[in-house]
Amino acid sequence: MGVTGDRFRHEALGVVFQVREDRLSVLLWQRAFPPFADAWALPGGRLLSAERLGTSASRHLAAKVDIPEIAHLEQLETRSDPVRDPRERVLATAYLALVTVGAQPRLPADTAWHPVDALPACAFDHQSIIGSARERLRAKLSYTNIGFALAPETFTIAQLRDLYAAALGHEVSATNLQRILTRREVIEPTSGLSRPTSAGGRPAALYRFVSCSLVVTNPFAAFRPRE
Amino acid sequence: MGVTGDRFRHEALGVVFQVREDRLSVLLWQRAFPPFADAWALPGGRLLSAERLGTSASRHLAAKVDIPEIAHLEQLETRSDPVRDPRERVLATAYLALVTVGAQPRLPADTAWHPVDALPACAFDHQSIIGSARERLRAKLSYTNIGFALAPETFTIAQLRDLYAAALGHEVSATNLQRILTRREVIEPTSGLSRPTSAGGRPAALYRFVSCSLVVTNPFAAFRPRE
DNA sequence: ACAGGTTTTCAACTATCGGTAGATAACTAC
């Protein structure tokens, strides 16, 4: 009671995912100075005095990395290991950020995309944070409409299949994907058709996501009676 | 670069749930002084300089409320609204804590259990945090074995049904519950039988949870091929 | 001991979900 409590630095980190060339990739920048010189780190930075964590994450991403295309941002978890930063104690709240496939944001010279299954040496606890973010993304792909934040405005089922396969890390059946997402009313057909490729083949119908804000579509309905 | 960053107070809060008299209840203490005098608040307190958030939550719960019976503790989310505390800015990381049914921890005079569907006026953003915690608990009950942290060592299916019904907020069929949790290998029968009640009736088999650490038992398997 | 009441347990029925396979449709190139 009345004791002066300790105060802590706090940072917001962004795990920015984008599917690039059929591989789930994360945005990292390469540190020039110790600690962890030459290692790769998640974008982020200090929380300011009047700022919420979510806006801080947005600000650091938008300013340092020029990404206005972030289609989804959600809080992941807060890391509090006292020695996660060897210089001084810094709490870090990680956010999951998703960028639409095909977007090509300009990047600073020290910044690059890395496929998540071929990560370089990472600074601090960032590799483990990326692991948590992957888990979250995989889970939400299967019970929410979060795919809207990875997919373009309109897309064919084949494109969506490749996107889900990259993000989930295993093969996905186009037939199944189309039926399930349509039944859940996550996606709907538009009137458009895709240009057939030069190799021929039937033109594909173009779909879109029904909603562009997060909706839980497959509630774990266990133990609930059918009224 | 090199700018002196701001530092913040940080607190850990515990949303402690227990099923009491067939109602999901949360532990709250009544504030004596402003701000929010007389309103009810979640237990918790300051993060210390060498402490992780999880241990801070445990410490505050164990010290202030005498609960060594916390069977499960997990991080929920971090609240960062700059004015969530009118005195000064305090970041708060909330934890979900579960107490076994039947445990009767000694409580300080200002502390009491409140059914979550009849909450009193709450201080700060605590009511909304309790809402988040309920959501998390409900979701995890349906796809993990988290019930182990609410149930006693051994129990009958009827007891477990009442427990799930209280935590989920809707009726639950004992038949269904028994079949599903057994098939998922979440619970298993012991050799014991319950004493029949004075009213008569067949004695019930006693079950136990197979594991007392969190296991995901119903992965959202959507889109995964059957190898 | 037996009837009637109570609680538990189990088996059968059913709907839905989602993975699979194969047929059919719609296009290109030759």
Add this chain to the structure above:
DNA sequence: GTAGTTATCTACCGATAGTTGAAAACCTGT
């Protein structure tokens, strides 16, 4: 046309989970 290619659809089927009702195992009162 014919062959090749891609997309789409239907039918099948197993697993999951909600529902129902019967049978089992206990009590009490007569």
